Amino acid sequence: MALIITDECLNCDVCEPECPNQAISMGESIYVIDPARCTECVGHFDEPQCVQVCPVDCIPVDPAHVESKETLWSRYRRLQAQAPSANGVPGAVVPR
Ligand code: SF4
Ligand code: SF4
Secondary structure (H helix, E strand, O other): OOEOOOOOOOOOOOOHHHOOOOOEEEOOOOEEEOOOOOOOOOOOOOOOHHHHHOOOOOOOEOHHHOOOHHHHHHHHHHHHHHOEOOOOOEOOOOOO
């Protein structure tokens, strides 16, 4: 499942830098989560980091994006493969 930010959001800016998938951004009036990038933090953390830090508890599961753990793992792997590596090539392994 992806998560969703409700209109109780205070625009406090706390969650956005905590997201390991860069799934959170400022929307038209409040912060929004891109369901194509949210893995519920699967692959990075045991708990959704945005939920952990939100002071008003306004980030529930999005009923429109109910997904299995396997789907979330697949998304995590796809995002990792796309992420620029240290040498700027997506997914490339940098020799040490
Ligand atoms: Fe980002 Fe994790 Fe929150 Fe999804 S649950 S928006 S991946 S911090
Ligand atoms: Fe909104 Fe909560 Fe994120 Fe703050 S932490 S910007 S209140 S969703």
